[in-house]
Amino acid sequence: MNIRVRINGAAREDEVEPRLLLVHYLRDVAGLTGTHIGCETSICGACTVLMNGEAVKSCTLLAVQADGAEITTIEGLTAEDGRLHPLQQGFWEEHGLQCGFCTPGMILAAHQLLSRNPRPSRSEIRRALEGNLCRCTGYQHIVKAIEWAAEKMGGSTS
Amino acid sequence: MSVKLLGERIKRKEDPRLIQGRGHYVDDLPLCNMLYLAFVRSPHAHAQIKSIQLEEARKMPGVGAIYTGKDLDGRLGLIPCAAGIEGLKIPDHPCLALGRVRYVGEPVAVVVANNRYQAADAAAKVEVDYNALPAVVDMDRAVAPSSPLVHESLGDNMAFVAKLEGGDWKAVEADASVKVLKQRLVNQRLAPLSMETRGVVASYSPGEDTLTVWSSTQIPHLLKTQLAVMTGTDEARVRVIAPEVGGAFGSKLNVYAEEGVACFVSRQFGQPVKWIESRRENLMATIHGRDQIDDLEIYYRPDGKVVGLKCRILADLGAYHQLLTPAIPTLTALMILGSYNIPAVFVETKGLFTNKMATDAYRGAGRPEATYIIERVMDLVALELKLDPVEIRLKNFPPPGKDIVLATGVSYDTDNYQKTLKKVLTLSSYKKLRREQARLRKKGKYLGIGLSTYVEICAMGPSSRMPAGGWESGTVRVEPTGKVTVLSGTSPHGQGEETSFAQIVAEELGVPYDDVTVYHGDTNQVPMGIGTFGSRTTAVGGTAIYLATQRIKRKMARLAAHKLGVKPGEMVFRDGKVEREDGSKSMKFAEVVGEAYFAKQLPSGVEPGLVENFVFEPPNYTYPFGAHVAVVEVDGETGEVSLRNYYAVDDCGRILNPMLVDGQIHGGLAQGIGQALWEEHVYDENGQLLTGTLMDCAVPKAHQLCWFETANTETRTPVNPLGVKGVGEAGTIGSTPAIVNAVIDALQPFGARHLDMPLKPEKVWRILKQGPAQAA
Numbered sequence: 001m002n003i004r005v006r007i008n009g010a011a012r013e014d015e016v017e018p019r020l021l022l023v024h025y026l027r028d029v030a031g032l033t034g035t036h037i038g039c040e041t042s043i044c045g046a047c048t049v050l051m052n053g054e055a056v057k058s059c060t061l062l063a064v065q066a067d068g069a070e071i072t073t074i075e076g077l078t079a080e081d082g083r084l085h086p087l088q089q090g091f092w093e094e095h096g097l098q099c100g101f102c103t104p105g106m107i108l109a110a111h112q113l114l115s116r117n118p119r120p121s122r123s124e125i126r127r128a129l130e131g132n133l134c135r136c137t138g139y140q141h142i143v144k145a146i147e148w149a150a151e152k153m154g155g156s157t158s
Numbered sequence: 159m160s161v162k163l164l165g166e167r168i169k170r171k172e173d174p175r176l177i178q179g180r181g182h183y184v185d186d187l188p189l190c191n192m193l194y195l196a197f198v199r200s201p202h203a204h205a206q207i208k209s210i211q212l213e214e215a216r217k218m219p220g221v222g223a224i225y226t227g228k229d230l231d232g233r234l235g236l237i238p239c240a241a242g243i244e245g246l247k248i249p250d251h252p253c254l255a256l257g258r259v260r261y262v263g264e265p266v267a268v269v270v271a272n273n274r275y276q277a278a279d280a281a282a283k284v285e286v287d288y289n290a291l292p293a294v295v296d297m298d299r300a301v302a303p304s305s306p307l308v309h310e311s312l313g314d315n316m317a318f319v320a321k322l323e324g325g326d327w328k329a330v331e332a333d334a335s336v337k338v339l340k341q342r343l344v345n346q347r348l349a350p351l352s353m354e355t356r357g358v359v360a361s362y363s364p365g366e367d368t369l370t371v372w373s374s375t376q377i378p379h380l381l382k383t384q385l386a387v388m389t390g391t392d393e394a395r396v397r398v399i400a401p402e403v404g405g406a407f408g409s410k411l412n413v414y415a416e417e418g419v420a421c422f423v424s425r426q427f428g429q430p431v432k433w434i435e436s437r438r439e440n441l442m443a444t445i446h447g448r449d450q451i452d453d454l455e456i457y458y459r460p461d462g463k464v465v466g467l468k469c470r471i472l473a474d475l476g477a478y479h480q481l482l483t484p485a486i487p488t489l490t491a492l493m494i495l496g497s498y499n500i501p502a503v504f505v506e507t508k509g510l511f512t513n514k515m516a517t518d519a520y521r522g523a524g525r526p527e528a529t530y531i532i533e534r535v536m537d538l539v540a541l542e543l544k545l546d547p548v549e550i551r552l553k554n555f556p557p558p559g560k561d562i563v564l565a566t567g568v569s570y571d572t573d574n575y576q577k578t579l580k581k582v583l584t585l586s587s588y589k590k591l592r593r594e595q596a597r598l599r600k601k602g603k604y605l606g607i608g609l610s611t612y613v614e615i616c617a618m619g620p621s622s623r624m625p626a627g628g629w630e631s632g633t634v635r636v637e638p639t640g641k642v643t644v645l646s647g648t649s650p651h652g653q654g655e656e657t658s659f660a661q662i663v664a665e666e667l668g669v670p671y672d673d674v675t676v677y678h679g680d681t682n683q684v685p686m687g688i689g690t691f692g693s694r695t696t697a698v699g700g701t702a703i704y705l706a707t708q709r710i711k712r713k714m715a716r717l718a719a720h721k722l723g724v725k726p727g728e729m730v731f732r733d734g735k736v737e738r739e740d741g742s743k744s745m746k747f748a749e750v751v752g753e754a755y756f757a758k759q760l761p762s763g764v765e766p767g768l769v770e771n772f773v774f775e776p777p778n779y780t781y782p783f784g785a786h787v788a789v790v791e792v793d794g795e796t797g798e799v800s801l802r803n804y805y806a807v808d809d810c811g812r813i814l815n816p817m818l819v820d821g822q823i824h825g826g827l828a829q830g831i832g833q834a835l836w837e838e839h840v841y842d843e844n845g846q847l848l849t850g851t852l853m854d855c856a857v858p859k860a861h862q863l864c865w866f867e868t869a870n871t872e873t874r875t876p877v878n879p880l881g882v883k884g885v886g887e888a889g890t891i892g893s894t895p896a897i898v899n900a901v902i903d904a905l906q907p908f909g910a911r912h913l914d915m916p917l918k919p920e921k922v923w924r925i926l927k928q929g930p931a932q933a934a
C-alpha cells in the first residue's frame with residue numbers, strides 16, 4: 001500500500017506491506033533508529049513517538065495507519081542548528097538516563113505531558129509516565145529532568 | 159592538579175548521542191545483505207522430540223535454510239559453564255535441543271530468511287511432534303527419589319551439594335541460654351528484564367576469513383573466546399563488539415545459544431545474520447535471577463546476641479547451566495552473615511535441576527539472597543525478644559574498624575556499620591517515625607518502618623577466586639595531537655564509565671575533560687578484558703586506567719625533565735602543562751607529546767610514542783556497606799502496600815561522581831523494591847511460564863515509587879589506589895529486606911511474623927482478615 005507521511009518535517013511517500021508496523025517503518029524504511037522496540041505490546045513505551053502531536057506507541061500501530069500523519073521522533077527534537085530541546089537538555093543535566101534505551105520514548109511521553117500541563121507536579125509527572133518503563137534509573141532523575149525542562153520552557157511548550 | 163574532576167558532579171559523555179536517538183544498539187546496525195533468524199521454541203517444559211517437519215516452512219517466501227539440533231550436532235560447540243564447584247554435574251547444553259526439550263522456550267530449530275517477517279512466518283510453519291513428559295518444577299519434590307529427572311543420565315536432579323561450616327558450634331550447644339528459631343524463606347524467581355532485549359549480529363567474511371559479532375553483551379572479550387571455541391574459528395580472526403547495550407543487570411553476562419547459532423549461520427552463508435530477541439523470548443529464554451528456598455535455624459541468646467546460623471539452601475538452577483548458574487547460590491553462602499559477627503555458621507547449598515530456564519547472575523547475584531536471609535534473621539529475633547530492630551543490629555555488629563575473620567572465612571576490607579546506621583537513623587528521623595507509628599496505630603492506620611544494614615561483596619575480584627580471571631585491563635594513549643584515548647576491558651552499559659574514566663585521566667594528566675575519549679566493548683580495539691559485572695567496572699577497570707595513566711605520567715615526566723634539565727620526580731601535571739611545582743621550568747603538555755612522537759631527542763632507552771597498558775589484579779574483593787530505612791503504609795482494608803519514604807545511606811568507598819552514584823543507587827532500589835512488593839516470575843505445576851508477557855510482569859512504574867533520600871559515608875577501601883568499592887548492586891541488595899521488614903512491622907498489630915515475597919495485597923489482606931493479634 002502507498003502511504004504519505006511527514007516525519008520530523010520531511011515528506012515521504014512509500015510503498016509498504018499492510019502488516020508493516022509503524023515502528024519498523026520508522027526504523028527500517030525511514031532509517032530512524034532512535035525509536036526503540038522494547039516489548040511489541042505497547043506496555044514499555046520505548047517506541048513512543050508523536051503522531052499529529054499525540055504520544056503513540058509505534059509498535060502497535062501499522063504504518064498504514066500513519067498515512068497522512070505528521071510524525072515526530074526523537075531525531076526530530078533537536079533543532080536544525082543542533083540546539084537540544086529543553087527535554088533532551090534536562091535529561092542530560094539531571095542524569096535522566098543510564099542505558100538510554102527507554103529515553104527517546106520517555107522524552108516524547110514527557111513532551112506530550114508538558115504540552116498539556118506545562119507545570120506538572122512530581123506526582124503528575126510520575127502518573128504521566130505510566131506507559132513508559134525504565135529499568136535503570138528508578139525514575140527519580142527522570143522526574144527531575146522533566147521538572148528542569150518545564151522550568152526552562154517557562155510554562156509553555158514550543 | 160588545578161582542574162578538580164574527581165568527586166564532582168560531571169555530566170555524562172554518553173548522553174548527547176543517547177538523548178538524540180543517535181546511539182547504535184545492535185538492532186540499529188545497518189549492514190548489507192542481512193539475513194534474519196527466527197527460533198522455533200519448545201512449548202513444553204519437558205518432552206521428547208519425536209519428529210520435526212520442515213517441508214511447509216521451507217516453501218515459505220524468503221527462506222534460506224532451516225537448521226535443527228541434529229544439523230548442528232558436532233558442528234557447533236556446547237554452551238559453556240565456567241563455574242568451578244567440586245563435584246558439579248554439567249549436562250550437555252547444545253545450542254539447539256537434541257532429542258529432548260527441558261524448558262519452555264528452549265530453541266529447537268532456527269529459520270534463516272531475508273527479513274524478520276519472513277523468518278517469523280516460516281518459523282510458525284515448522285511442525286514439531288512432541289511426546290510430553292512429566293516436568294520437574296517444585297524444588298522440594300525435585301529432591302525426592304520418586305521425582306522425574308531433568309537429565310536421566312545424571313541419576314538425580316542434584317547438580318551439586320556444597321557445605322560451608324565454621325566457628326565453634328560446641329560452644330553454641332553448650333550454652334543453655336541459647337534458643338532456636340526456625341523459619342523458611344522463599345526468594346522468588348525474577349526476570350532481569352533489561353529494556354533492550356538480547357540481540358546479535360554475526361558477520362562472517364569469507365574473503366578475509368574473519369568473524370565479526372555485535373552482541374548486546376556485558377563480556378565481549380570472554381564471548382569472543384567462547385564463540386571462537388564453539389564455532390571452531392581461529393580466535394585471532396574473531397572480533398566481538400558490544401555496541402550500545404540497553405541495560406543488562408547480569409542477564410547479558412553470558413554466552414547464549416542464539417549467539418552461537420548466529421555465528422554458525424553466518425559462516426554457512428558468508429552473509430551477516432541478525433537475531434533480535436522478542437520480549438516474549440526474553441522472558442522465557444534469557445536467564446532468570448534468584449529462586450531459592452532457605453530453611454533457617456537461628457541460635458540466639460536472650461540478650462539478642464545471635465550466636466549461630468544454620469541454613470539449608472535449595473537453589474533452582476533450571477534445566478541447564480548457563481555461564482555462572484551454579485556459582486550464584488554459593489555467593490549466598492559466602493555472604494550469609496552479612497554485617498554481623500555471628501560466631502558459628504553452617505550452610506548447605508543444594509543446586510537443583512528443574513524444567514525451567516536457567517537462573518544466573520541478576521543484579522546482586524546471590525548476595526541479595528544472603529542479605530535478605532540475614533536481615534530477616536535480625537528482625538525475627540528482635541520480634542521474638544521484643545527488641546527494636548536498631549538495638550538487635552547494634553548488639554551483633556562487630557566493633558568498627560577491626561579486622562575480623564567471620565565464621566564463613568570472609569574478612570571485610572573496611573567496616574563501620576555503626577556509622578551508616580547512625581546516619582540513616584538521623585536522616586529518617588527514626589525516633590519520630592516510631593512515635594508517629596504508635597499514634598497512627600491507635601487510629602487503625604498501619605505504618606511500617608523497616609531497616610536493613612547490609613554488606614556486600616564487590617569489585618569482582620581476585621583471579622584466584624574467579625572462574626575466568628578477575629583482573630582488568632586499561633590502556634591510555636596520548637595521541638600526537640595531545641588528545642587522549644582510553645581503552646577499557648570493562649563493558650559498561652548505562653553505568654556511565656565513559657564519564658568517570660575520563661574524569662580520572664583528565665584530572666591526572668591535567669588536560670581538559672573534553673580532550674579524553676573512552677572506548678570499550680570492541681575486542682579489536684581493546685587488547686584484553688573481562689567485562690562489566692559484580693560492581694567491578696570502576697573499582698577494577700578504573701584502577702587499571704588510573705595505573706596506566708601513572709605510567710604515561712612517568713614517561714612524560716621523564717621526557718619533560720630531559721628537555722628541561724631537571725629531575726623527573728619534580729614534574730607535576732596541571733593546566734595543560736608539565737612543570738615544576740614552582741612553575742620555574744615548564745613545558746606545554748602538547749610539547750611533551752611532540753617529544754614522544756617526533757622522537758628526536760629521547761632519553762636513552764625510552765621508546766617513541768605514548769601508549770601504556772596496565773592490567774590490574776585486585777588483591778581482594780571490596781565490601782561496600784550501608785543502612786537503609788523504608789517507610790510503608792498498609793491499607794487496612796485492601797492490604798495494598800504503598801511506599802511512603804525511603805532513606806539510603808551507602809558507603810561505596812570514594813565517590814568519583816556523586817550524580818552517577820545516586821543513579822546507581824536509585825535504579826538498584828527500584829529493582830530491590832520491585833522484588834519485595836511486586837515482581838515474581840512464575841511457572842505453573844507443569845512448568846508453563848505464567849508471566850510470559852510484559853503485561854504479566856510487575857516492573858516498577860514511576861508512580862509506584864517514592865522520593866529516595868540518599869546519603870553516603872566514604873570509607874576508602876585499601877584494596878585499590880582509588881579507594882573505590884563499587885555501587886552497582888548496593889541499592890538492590892539493601893532494599894529488599896528493608897521493605898519486607900517494614901511491611902511485617904506494619905502488620906505487628908495482627909501478629910505477623912513472616913510473609914514471603916512479593917508482598918502483594920492479597921497476601922497482606924489475608925493477615926489483616928485474621929484480625930488483631932491477642933498479644934500484639
